[in-house]
Amino acid sequence: MRFPKTFRHGGLTVDLHRDWRGAAPVQNSFLPSTAIVLLKQHAGAPSRCLVRRGEFVREGSVLGKPESTGAAQVHAPVPGVVRDLKRVRLPEGGECEAAVIVLEGSFDRLGKRVEKYVWKSMSRGDLLQTLRDRGVVEAEAPGRPLFELLQARDRPSLLVLNGVESEPYLRTEAAVLAERGAEVLEGLALLRKIVSPEETILALDSTDEATIARLRELAAELSPQPEIRILEPRYPQDLENRLLEVLAKGRKRAAQAEEPKGKGAREGGARESGSREGGAKEKASGREKGAEALFVRPSTALAAYEAVVLAKPFVDRYVTVSGGAVKNPAVLKVRIGTPIGDLIEECGGFAGTPERLVIGGPFRGLPVHDLDAPITKQSSAVLALRPDETRKSRRQPCIRCGRCVDRCPERLDPAGLYRRVAAGRQAEAEALGLAACTSCGICGYACPSRLPLVEALAAARDKMEARR
Amino acid sequence: MTKTSRILVGPAPHIHDSQSTASLVWGCVLALVPALLWGVYCFGVGAALVVAAALGGALAGEGLAGLARRRFSLLDGSAFLTGLLVGLAMPPGAPLYVPAASAFFATAFVKGAFGGLGSNWMNPALAGIAFAVLNWPQAMGAWVLPRHLTGVVGISGATPLALVRDKLASGQGGSDPLAILEAAGQSFTGLDRGVTGFLNGGLFERLGASLPQGYIDLLVGNRPGAVGELSGLLLLAASVVLVARRMIRWEVPLSIFASYAALVWAFGGLPFGEGFFSGDVLFEVLSGSFILVSFFMATDPVTSPSTRLGMAVYGAGVGALTFLLRSFGSRPEGTAFAVILMNCALPLLERLERPRRGEAAK
Numbered sequence: 001m002r003f004p005k006t007f008r009h010g011g012l013t014v015d016l017h018r019d020w021r022g023a024a025p026v027q028n029s030f031l032p033s034t035a036i037v038l039l040k041q042h043a044g045a046p047s048r049c050l051v052r053r054g055e056f057v058r059e060g061s062v063l064g065k066p067e068s069t070g071a072a073q074v075h076a077p078v079p080g081v082v083r084d085l086k087r088v089r090l091p092e093g094g095e096c097e098a099a100v101i102v103l104e105g106s107f108d109r110l111g112k113r114v115e116k117y118v119w120k121s122m123s124r125g126d127l128l129q130t131l132r133d134r135g136v137v138e139a140e141a142p143g144r145p146l147f148e149l150l151q152a153r154d155r156p157s158l159l160v161l162n163g164v165e166s167e168p169y170l171r172t173e174a175a176v177l178a179e180r181g182a183e184v185l186e187g188l189a190l191l192r193k194i195v196s197p198e199e200t201i202l203a204l205d206s207t208d209e210a211t212i213a214r215l216r217e218l219a220a221e222l223s224p225q226p227e228i229r230i231l232e233p234r235y236p237q238d239l240e241n242r243l244l245e246v247l248a249k250g251r252k253r254a255a256q257a258e259e260p261k262g263k264g265a266r267e268g269g270a271r272e273s274g275s276r277e278g279g280a281k282e283k284a285s286g287r288e289k290g291a292e293a294l295f296v297r298p299s300t301a302l303a304a305y306e307a308v309v310l311a312k313p314f315v316d317r318y319v320t321v322s323g324g325a326v327k328n329p330a331v332l333k334v335r336i337g338t339p340i341g342d343l344i345e346e347c348g349g350f351a352g353t354p355e356r357l358v359i360g361g362p363f364r365g366l367p368v369h370d371l372d373a374p375i376t377k378q379s380s381a382v383l384a385l386r387p388d389e390t391r392k393s394r395r396q397p398c399i400r401c402g403r404c405v406d407r408c409p410e411r412l413d414p415a416g417l418y419r420r421v422a423a424g425r426q427a428e429a430e431a432l433g434l435a436a437c438t439s440c441g442i443c444g445y446a447c448p449s450r451l452p453l454v455e456a457l458a459a460a461r462d463k464m465e466a467r468r
Numbered sequence: 469m470t471k472t473s474r475i476l477v478g479p480a481p482h483i484h485d486s487q488s489t490a491s492l493v494w495g496c497v498l499a500l501v502p503a504l505l506w507g508v509y510c511f512g513v514g515a516a517l518v519v520a521a522a523l524g525g526a527l528a529g530e531g532l533a534g535l536a537r538r539r540f541s542l543l544d545g546s547a548f549l550t551g552l553l554v555g556l557a558m559p560p561g562a563p564l565y566v567p568a569a570s571a572f573f574a575t576a577f578v579k580g581a582f583g584g585l586g587s588n589w590m591n592p593a594l595a596g597i598a599f600a601v602l603n604w605p606q607a608m609g610a611w612v613l614p615r616h617l618t619g620v621v622g623i624s625g626a627t628p629l630a631l632v633r634d635k636l637a638s639g640q641g642g643s644d645p646l647a648i649l650e651a652a653g654q655s656f657t658g659l660d661r662g663v664t665g666f667l668n669g670g671l672f673e674r675l676g677a678s679l680p681q682g683y684i685d686l687l688v689g690n691r692p693g694a695v696g697e698l699s700g701l702l703l704l705a706a707s708v709v710l711v712a713r714r715m716i717r718w719e720v721p722l723s724i725f726a727s728y729a730a731l732v733w734a735f736g737g738l739p740f741g742e743g744f745f746s747g748d749v750l751f752e753v754l755s756g757s758f759i760l761v762s763f764f765m766a767t768d769p770v771t772s773p774s775t776r777l778g779m780a781v782y783g784a785g786v787g788a789l790t791f792l793l794r795s796f797g798s799r800p801e802g803t804a805f806a807v808i809l810m811n812c813a814l815p816l817l818e819r820l821e822r823p824r825r826g827e828a829a830k
Contacts, residue, residue: 367482391488393484400770444481
């Protein structure tokens with residue numbers, strides 16, 4: 001049985017910039033002398049601050065309490081004194097309150113022997129409550145609280161551990177799987193206990209052979225055994241729509257193979273129209289499954305494991321520090337709230353002049369200009385990019401080269417949408433499928449005229465959603 | 469810690485493809501340099517002056533249009549490329565005001581007046597060439613023989629296409645175009661004899677075929693013609709590089725060639741008194757501006773479709789119109805006008821290729 005390794009339309013195979021793959025194993029980063037803890041590290045509104053200036057906080061004590069759906073608990077990543085409560089601007093836009101904690105006192109957990117809690121006897125409700133109390137949210141944008149996500153997608157047909165890391169430079173999930181594979185899979189097992197999916201798939205792309213072998217061993221111990229699928233590294237395969245397309249197709253083929261053959265023989269002339277119809281059906285069923293499928297990042301599964309088994313709040317995560325302007329790229333285990341400047345310094349500082357600082361991947365990450373910007377629960381990477389990587393050039397008019405059209409994984413016409421949006425013809429753009437845009441960034445990457453396609457389409461989509 | 473004052477904040481994506489619009493244009497310019505050098509070698513300094521005049525006219529036109537629109541656009545290279553293409557399509561003996569005025573018309577009116585790069589609906593270089601042909605038909609027929617064939621600069625001689633056409637019109641036909649050229653007293657170079665002999669002896673003989681003399685001269689560019697169109701070999705080599713680097717799309721030239729070759733093969737033998745399916749495709753493709761136009765002008769993304777279906781239809785149209793214009797038009801050459809006509813049909817082709825909706829929008 002051969003499964004497809006990648007999605008069908010558009011996409012990019014780019015230099016992944018992971019030559020430093022064989023580098024040293026993941027280190028704990030230095031503890032931040034000053035941690036800047038945002039009270040919004042999740043999809044919803046900022047949590048309410050529970051501490052006052054000058055107050056002493058212990059490691060893991062609650063700093064912020066959620067007041068609406070989409071928000072999550074925020075914990076102190078280090079013990080210390082709240083030196084300041086200030087409003088900071090968020091890289092994604094808007095602003096929120098942040099607690100500035102100066103490291104002081106002793107750690108309650110760090111360096112202590114940890115006790116493991118047995119979760120198998122815990123009820124579903126208790127598990128969900130624990131995830132909620134420990135502030136576990138998705139470890140990538142948008143950062144929905146995990147317990148809300150699990151509640152909303154109970155009994156999914158498919159649970160996917162999404163270890164596909166298709167953005168260049170990033171190897172955060174790969175490192176999590178390599179170093180903490182056993183914990184991730186135990187995290188997956190406890191998520192399965194909560195939502196009872198019909199099927200579980202581990203989707204991986206560029207993970208090394210040793211890790212894959214180890215994960216196979218570990219997966220064999222789980223019951224029912226999750227399927228492992230190794231995909232081709234191609235951007236944006238990690239996006240849920242594309243990943244589902246690939247996985248669903250494999251599932252459909254497997255189902256077909258089980259069916260008795262007989263109607264398989266088709267006339268040559270009818271083949272094209274036949275396969276097209278088949279494609280449409282597949283898409284329709286894929287969309288239905290999309291509503292049911294649940295995707296979890298290894299980082300998120302690890303946080304869930306630590307929250308339940310180690311009773312540890314979400315206060316640290318794995319972060320890739322890379323880009324051409326970073327001297328010694330590495331993956332570090334970082335306390336939430338650590339300023340990105342500290343991490344870059346720990347990786348040998350800048351090599352050359354950085355032109356752009358990014359939190360997250362180069363396609364979908366958030367731009368920052370401030371080395372004091374802190375790591376949050378969603379920060380998978382810190383990138384410092386040189387001019388020869390960003391390859392900025394002057395904006396030119398559209399020359400209709402069609403590269404954006406060829407590469408759009410959602411089969412849109414980005415240049416056409418952009419032209420309409422720029423002319424204020426929003427309704428026309430919406431009729432052409434504006435809503436399907438995922439802001440994956442491919443059109444903006446490919447455009448030789450460097451048109452602000454992604455930005456303009458995202459703004460138009462916001463307008464569309466605001467109207468609803 | 470390094471200063472971060474130079475950090476730029478901008479929306480995602482934070483990395484880009486290595487190609488920019490300017491690099492695409494300058495890449496095309498670079499690819500045309502070998503053909504230009506061959507033209508200058510064949511026709512002497514006069515050819516260089518013709519191209520220089522065209523470049524001057526194009527840049528002046530772009531500059532003036534830029535002034536009018538208050539947008540400085542000389543450095544994006546597109547005006548330079550337009551000027552170069554106009555110059556390369558000129559006969560080496562054209563008076564200098566012809567290339568200058570045509571290139572000026574191309575950038576100032578056809579491109580600049582409509583809003584500059586990306587807004588023109590007709591390929592500016594081809595419009596410039598058409599402008600010259602219509603205004604100075606005599607000057608546009610000032611062909612000369614390459615000097616290394618005659619030893620002297622500036623001996624006039626008709627292009628192979630024009631020669632064959634004249635002979636056919638005056639009833640002095642032959643069974644195929646090369647026979648007519650030979651009958652008209654055109655001698656083949658030693659290079660042609662050598663290579664043809666080598667190919668026939670070493671390769672074609674075993675396949676039971678034989679290559680007549682003359683094609684190698686046409687391929688290399690030992691013939692009269694416009695400054696840059698002579699050497700199909702150099703132009704094809706440059707095109708291969710451009711296609712491999714994805715700087716031009718291969719679909720357009722392939723489709724032009726397929727449709728033109730099919731028509732020539734089917735009907736091209738008729739004027740020579742031969743039956744159907746006996747046309748000389750190789751001669752027709754190699755002896756005019758076909759290669760230059762189909763690889764470097766018809767592929768202009770601004771004035772060609774951007775999807776495969778559109779490109780296929782567009783190319784087929786160009787090929788068919790070229791055949792019709794060359795067969796029944798008043799001039800031996802028709803490629804440029806064929807592309808211009810298909811440029812005009814672009815809005816219709818666009819209708820063909822839309823809409824392309826996202827799944828979620830249904």
